Amino acid sequence: MATLNIKDERVRELARSLAERRGTSMTGAIRSALEEALAAEIARRDADAVVARLEEISRRSAARPEPFLTDDDLYDTNGLPR
Known part of the structure; x- marks a missing residue:
């Protein structure tokens, strides 16, 4: 077991x-505080990765030409959806 000396x-x-x-020991308090801080850091980094991926998808989607559909593209000669 390693010893941590806090000066x-x-x-x-x-x-x-x-x-x-x-209502715990100092070691318990430090352990739980570090576990909570580490979990928050991991969650933040995971969220940052998701945001970055969504931004990339958004950029690629925005760069695609927007199709212009006419009524002829959407409906057949009887007026029913294709």
Whole structure:
């Protein structure tokens, strides 16, 4: 098991405060805070990737010529949809 020695007093204060509020140890508070931060980071990066993909699809779609359809294209000689 590795040891983590936190020398920053503010970090200790934050860990202590979070542990008290959550009713857990400082280690538990730090672990859960890191897990939550990591999950949020992964979700944000995944969302960024989806947004980038959708933007690429949108750009490609916008670059395509828009077809101009006439009534003759849409309906047969009896007026029914083709």
